[in-house]
Amino acid sequence: AQSVTxxxxxITVSEGAxxxxxxxxxxxxxxxxxxxxxxxxQGLQLLLKYFSGDTLVQGxxxxxxxxxxxxxSFNLRKPSVHWSDAxxxxxxxxxxxxxxxKYIFGTGTRLKVLA
Amino acid sequence: xxxxxxxxxxxxxxSGTSVKIECRSLDFQATTMFWYRQFPKQSLMLxxxxxxxxxxxxxxxxxxxxxxxxxxxxxxxxLTVTSAHPEDSSFYICSARDxxxxxxxxxxxxxxxxxxxxx
Numbered sequence: 001a002q003s004v005t006x007x008x009x010x011i012t013v014s015e016g017a018x019x020x021x022x023x024x025x026x027x028x029x030x031x032x033x034x035x036x037x038x039x040x041x042q043g044l045q046l047l048l049k050y051f052s053g054d055t056l057v058q059g060x061x062x063x064x065x066x067x068x069x070x071x072x073s074f075n076l077r078k079p080s081v082h083w084s085d086a087x088x089x090x091x092x093x094x095x096x097x098x099x100x101x102k103y104i105f106g107t108g109t110r111l112k113v114l115a
Numbered sequence: 116x117x118x119x120x121x122x123x124x125x126x127x128x129x130s131g132t133s134v135k136i137e138c139r140s141l142d143f144q145a146t147t148m149f150w151y152r153q154f155p156k157q158s159l160m161l162x163x164x165x166x167x168x169x170x171x172x173x174x175x176x177x178x179x180x181x182x183x184x185x186x187x188x189x190x191x192x193x194l195t196v197t198s199a200h201p202e203d204s205s206f207y208i209c210s211a212r213d214x215x216x217x218x219x220x221x222x223x224x225x226x227x228x229x230x231x232x233x234x
Contacts, residue, residue, distance in 0.1 A: 034219050043121075043208060043227035044159075051220075053192060096219040101147055101212055101221050107158045 002027050003092050006106035014114045015083050021076040021109050023091030031093040033074040034103070035065055047089075050074060051096075061085070086113040089104045116142050119211050128199055129234055136194045136229045144189035145211035149223060150182075151208040166191045169208030181192035189214065199233040206230050 005024045013019055025031060032051050036044040048059025055067040065076045074091060093104040118141040128134050138148055146167045150196035151159040163184050164172045171184035181203075183195040193210075196203050 041206075041230070044225040046225075049222065055221075089155075094223070096221065101223070102149070102161060102164065103210075103223060105159045113186075 002093070002104055004091055004104050004106040005011050006089075006091055007110050008109045009107070010110050010112065012112040012114060013081050016080050019076075019078045019081045019085070021091075021111070023074045023076065023106060025072050025074065025091075025092060025093050025104075027072075029096055032096055033065075033067060033076070034041060034090060034092040034094065035059065035063070035076045036090045037061075038090065038108075040087075044090065047076070081111075081113055082097070083113045083115060086111055117207065117213065117224040118142055119224050119226040121207075121209055121229050123229060124227065125230040125232075127232045127234060129226045130200050131198055133195055133197045134199055134231060136209075136231070138192045138194070138197075138211065138226055140190045140211045140213075140224070143211075143213045143224075144215070145192075146189065146214040147212040148186060148192040149210045149212075150184060150192070150194050150197055151210070153208060153228075155206075159208060162194075196231065199231070201233045204231055205234045 003026045007022050025112045034049045035047040045064045048057045050057045057065050063078050067074050089109045092103045094103045120139045120170045122137045148165040152162050153159050162177045165184045165186040167186045173179045186192040206228050208228040210225045
């Protein structure tokens with residue numbers, strides 16, 4: 001069955017520290033991959049996406065993610081976290097197959113940033 | 116570009132009443148829109164896929180008679196929660212797919228969400 005796993009429900013880091021949020025997927029083919037951020041009471045903001053090509057993807061707000069086919073992973077990274085990065089982060093996959101446009105979302109990782 | 120709006124952003128209603136939420140694609144046309152529901156501190160759950168000019172496709176376990184979806188134009192889909200009850204209180208998010216995306220290109224653009232509170 002198709003699924004997306006975000007193993008870490010909560011992560012706490014100190015401001016200025018590096019960050020890595022994990023995302024693993026189970027899919028028949030290489031899906032389209034997305035990372036979204038959601039602040040409390042707000043909608044989703046797209047951080048970055050991977051469709052094909054270079055496996056290291058740069059996004060907004062200094063985030064990047066690396067697609068690793070062998071590990072079925074698409075981990076999100078940031079070298080230095082800011083207090084404003086505290087939010088909920090969702091990994092999502094979308095089908096690369098024509099006519100199937102649903103997304104599957106991971107359960108999310110809540111990031112807390114210590115001053 | 117690719118902006119999706121929702122109206123209202125929040126709504127409070129009495130139990131037993133119906134509430135309509137609008138989802139609009141502002142600068143593109145969307146043949147397909149999606150409706151999600153999100154409970155506090157949980158992930159997004161897809162409720163239904165809305166296709167312009169045809170009936171919506173509901174996910175398993177979603178009551179189609181309770182959550183009425185209409186996608187009458189290429190820029191507007193509506194979700195009506197009928198006979199709302201407190202357990203319907205949630206955050207509802209819509210997304211839309213640009214009709215001119217290639218058939219194998221899959222990207223959704225998300226609205227800001229609507230907070231529904233049923234008293």
